[in-house]
Amino acid sequence: MSLNRDGAARLQAHWWQDAPGAGSALLRPLAWLYGLLARRAAAAGRRQARRPADRPVLVVGNLIVGGAGKTPTTLALIDTLRQAGWRPGVVSRGYGRQVQALVHVGPDTPVSEAGDEPLLIHRRTGVPVVVSRDRVAAGEALCERHPEVDLIVADDGLQHHRLARDVQVLVFDARGVGNGLLLPAGPLREPLPTRLPPHTLVLYNADAPSTPLPGACALRQLGGVQTLDEWWAARAAGAPRAARPVSDLRGRRLLAVAGIGEPERFFRMLEAHGLQVDRLPLPDHARLSPLPWPAGTPEVVLTEKDAVKLAPGAVPSGTRVWVATLDFALPPGFTDALLGALAEARGRLSHCH
Structure with a gap:
């Protein structure tokens, strides 16, 4: 479905209400269908899930369509991880790029090939970045070219269920989940869970939590x-x-x-x-x-x-x-929990090998 800018703005005005309005109610049947297809795709992806290499995988993502602060979160995570002795590399889809091929992002890679966010991540941090729709293939290519990488960070990889993950970070901004409905009736790519899944942390890019899920608030200025x-x-x-x-x-x-x-x-x-x-x-x-x-x-x-x-x-x-x-500053309690979860993941992998 294609919408012009005015139509998209009107639709999003319904999304970010505190409760579903009349416009959202009309789209509920499509949201139900979207949810059914998304659950089937997620289940199929989890059945095929695999690890790109013998490194822990940290996924950063959100439940809503559009941005909620994933890229600033990823940048802050990379800084924190490096200070703790990790050598991370990043895989990303590279949303908005104009080529389909897998790309190793360098400082001179055109934004049309890398995508704006992966190019910014590489230029700001210098860590290896690989973009591909297939994040498993991207992870394999990352570790093959950069064997020093000991942690794979998947930027915006939450819904890419074929990628096995050890820890995931859910990012919310002050808008939370809006009216709480799935696309296209609301902004959600998947339902808000009633409780946190295992090995999941929540970070609020906001002054206060914007969902019922327990989490920490980052300082952004x-x-x-x-x-x-x-x-x-x-x-x-x-x-x-x-x-x-x-x-x-x-x-x-x-x-x-x-x-x-x-x-x-x-x-x-x-x-x-x-x-x-x-x-x-x-x-x-x-x-x-x-x-x-x-x-x-x-x-x-x-x-x-x-x-x-x-x-x-x-x-x-x-x-x-x-x-x-x-x-973008990560709260100390969040950082401690993250590093502890990743250390446990590295321990599990070392015992398996």
């Missing part, structure tokens, strides 16, 4: 701003993110652009730093070619997920583009 040229130069050099305070942009005429799961949250974060912004929300994973803002726009501020799709040479000389970096 803007870390600073860089010009687009500065941001790309830091990524190419693998240098620390030297950024100036967001407050440096106060008093400027700014157009805020966001092609993420919840653009409004980005806009509110900018305003919380005293910036006055005009809003330009875009669909999640939106392409930036051609440029989505009017010619002659003096200054633009956007997310790192959008910046990775925008080479500095693509911006006319009359426009300055700022990249707002994001700091």
Whole structure:
């Protein structure tokens, strides 16, 4: 089913109500059919599930369609895991890319081949990243080329049931599960469980839990701003993110652009730093070619997920583009539970071999 932007916006307005409305009720039969097909596909995937290699597998995903903060979570997890002595590698579908082949992501891989999120993960962390619709094949390719990898992190792999996993992290933002219905009547890819499955942790990308599931709340805040040229130069050099305070942009005429799961949250974060912004929300994973803002726009501020799709040479000389970096801190209790679960998984695998 294809929807134009206005139609999609109206549909999502029904999704994010606290309780199902009349519009959602009309779609319940399709949601029931979706649920039936999804359960059958999940059961078939679990019957065929296999491990790509003799390494633990950590899956990061969410239950809703669209973004809830998986990529910032994955970036924070990678930093935490490396500090704890793990050598992670990442597999991902690479949503929005324009090729079907398995791709080993490098710093110069075009976003059309890598996808925006995998390319951002690789550029920010430097860890090996492989993209493929088949995450098992991606994991095998990852470990074959990078035998030093001792942990596979599957970005957005929750519904890819053919991939055997040891630990999974469910990510929710402040919207929770919306009206609680399955697609297309609501935002859910699968029902919210009444209790946590084994070896599952919940992380809320929000100030407070937004579902009944027990979990920890991450601290998310803007870390600073860089010009687009500065941001790309830091990524190419693998240098620390030297950024100036967001407050440096106060008093400027700014157009805020966001092609993420919840653009409004980005806009509110900018305003919380005293910036006055005009809003330009875009669909999640939106392409930036051609440029989505009017010619002659003096200054633009956007997310790192959008910046990775925008080479500095693509911006006319009359426009300055700022990249707002994001700091995402995992709570200590969550980190301890995660590292403990992964240590147990590594112990189980070592006994099997």
